[in-house]
Amino acid sequence: MASTQTQWYDRKEVSAGTSWTFTFMSLMVKFLPRPLLVAISAIICFFFFLGAKPVRKNSMAYLNRVAKVTGRKKPTLFDSYKHVLSFVLQMLEKQLSWMGRLKVSDLENNAEREEFLKYITSGHGAILLTSHLGNLDMFRSLGDISGNAKIKNLRICPIVDIENSSRYNDLLRKLNPKLMDNIINASNIGIDSAIMLKDKIDQGYLVVIAGDRTSAKNRDRTVRAKFLGDWAEFPEGSFILASIIGAPIYFGVGIRCKNFSLNSKYEFMIHKATTDFSGSRKEKKQKIQALIEEYIGFIEEHCKEHPYQWYNFFDFWEEKEQES
């Protein structure tokens, strides 16, 4: 388990590229029309895909399970290619969003989201549990982090694994220096971070943390739960944090309506968790389990609808796929 995890993180850095590819990528994003960007990505991605057997394998492990639970036909290698291409497009899309090229009008209307926005932009703190499904940066970039805020009073405090994606973050920081404001390093959460987070919540920040974060450095304790039909291990840390802070907990996902277009509309779906953490500490274990199951239910629903937008190429499941 440990060694496959390490490998994955090594690989992630490779797949994300070196700094000159990043520079190249950001120049492309800046100057090329979006349909051409998609075409170029499709070609580059094809060669990457040929050479990245472990990525293919983990992508298939995920796609097979989606097919099984939805009763769709078994995925082919081409489906796996589409999955990886979708991941590449998401990286470009993040850059677009940080350059301020995405607009609120790119978002589809959604009543639950409006209610959520009303709540958090009126000075209330909350916790948003996200995942590697879709792109939430898109939403963050619309918030009150730049001088030309598009959604007023949206103050976000993201908890991010800084070490893991440093190069990519460097690039995003260049695009928008405000990106690293209020960021909390996930690989260094402890007793003092809880105090700081509580401060942020009291000041009305939205604390954002991914629930499917698999850390290369800290081997977090995990909780067993069924994900897409099979037993999987989810890191417990984010859920524990959510459970003790005493603020409303939301699940969120940002999805491109069209999988392979950078001119797509976006949907931002939000769901308020119903698990209640008041009461005795002794029930906490079960309640955390309930929260994780509720969270998995939420992401599963959207994985089934948008299978290619799941960007966590990590094999969560206990039962491994056969080599093919």
Add this chain to the structure above:
Amino acid sequence: MEDLNSKIKNVIISSLELEDITPADIDDDAPLFGEGEGLGLDSIDALELGLAIKENFGVSFTAVNDETRKHFASVNSLAAFITANKQNG
């Protein structure tokens, strides 16, 4: 100082619902965290205790680093930190 120490111990016991432990059982210098030593609190306990201390003593941080974490090693170091934090604030 003595008073603050026992107050801290009471906060530890009540916030973590440690039923079999009395303030007298907690050594002022014993490490609070880590397996097999002192109270042996785990990471969930750490987060909850952090919040309880904030609520009861009004401490806050603007940054988090290895230095800040040292304050939570034992009851004595915690007491020293709370006293200093109050004076600054």
